[in-house]
Amino acid sequence: DAKTTQPNSMESNEEEPVHLPCNHSTISGTDYIHWYRQLPSQGPEYVIHGLTSNVNNRMASLAIAEDRKSSTLILHRATLRDAAVYYCNTYSGGGADGLTFGKGTHLIIQP
Amino acid sequence: DTGVSQDPRHKITKRGQNVTFRCDPISEHNRLYWYRQTLGQGPEFLTYFQNEAQLEKSRLLSDRFSAERPKGSFSTLEIQRTEQGDSAMYLCASSRSGTPTEAFFGQGTRLTVV
Numbered sequence: 694d695a696k697t698t699q700p701n702s703m704e705s706n707e708e709e710p711v712h713l714p715c716n717h718s719t720i721s722g723t724d725y726i727h728w729y730r731q732l733p734s735q736g737p738e739y740v741i742h743g744l745t746s747n748v749n750n751r752m753a754s755l756a757i758a759e760d761r762k763s764s765t766l767i768l769h770r771a772t773l774r775d776a777a778v779y780y781c782n783t784y785s786g787g788g789a790d791g792l793t794f795g796k797g798t799h800l801i802i803q804p
Numbered sequence: 805d806t807g808v809s810q811d812p813r814h815k816i817t818k819r820g821q822n823v824t825f826r827c828d829p830i831s832e833h834n835r836l837y838w839y840r841q842t843l844g845q846g847p848e849f850l851t852y853f854q855n856e857a858q859l860e861k862s863r864l865l866s867d868r869f870s871a872e873r874p875k876g877s878f879s880t881l882e883i884q885r886t887e888q889g890d891s892a893m894y895l896c897a898s899s900r901s902g903t904p905t906e907a908f909f910g911q912g913t914r915l916t917v918v
Contacts, residue, residue: 725904736808736895736909737847744904780846784904792837792897792907794846 696720697781702799705771713766713798715781720761724783727792728755728766732777737794740766740779776802808910810896816916817886824882825913829898836879837907838871839895847895853879854901886917 698716705711717726728740741748741755743764748755754767768775780797809828817823829836834855839847850869851861855876864870868886873879883890893914897907 727904729907736897736912737907738909739906742904742906778846793849794839796844796846 827896833898
């Protein structure tokens with residue numbers, strides 16, 4: 694069973710904010726929420742992670758629901774270079790549970 | 805450091821042949837992961853190492869797949885008796901151990917079995 698659920702695709706306009714949702718209703722207390730993205734013909738790249746509090750970095754913001762069963766990746770001002778597949782996953786960082794990926798959300802940016 | 809390096813970038817092989825891919829992780833990273841990715845799908849986790857120990861290998865796709873990391877540095881993924889269904893992108897990633905961890909991915913090796 695998938696640990697996370699994301700919409701298959703989303704579309705946004707350039708220079709507008711984008712909110713990418715992720716449901717992770719079975720998250721455990723020690724799991725971090727990670728977001729990666731994959732640009733065409735490249736390996737995935739790390740975007741952001743968080744545990745309970747909202748997080749900001751130079752690429753994006755991560756808003757985590759109070760019950761931690763969902764989160765939202767926020768791109769404040771999308772550019773054409775943000776067109777990619779965005780993956781949300783939960784990972785405790787320990788044991789034999791490697792980073793696993795679902796199908797992700799294909800983000801399309803319209804000029 | 806130039807990041808995670810994978811070799812070769814592309815491999816075309818005939819069905820039934822064996823292939824081996826190499827991954828050189830970021831030097832200070834003790835964790836190394838292998839993934840397979842087919843078109844339109846997310847990366848599918850195969851196995852991972854912490855130093856030279858292979859901590860998870862139950863998700864290797866069949867007994868034709870094996871991975872090694874003999875000295876805790878570079879790793880190899882071997883596929884024996886390749887089949888057309890093995891055609892995919894094979895990705896390697898590395899990270900430090902601990903929580904949380906940011907994984908860095910290589911560009912991948914694209915395998916085509918003809």
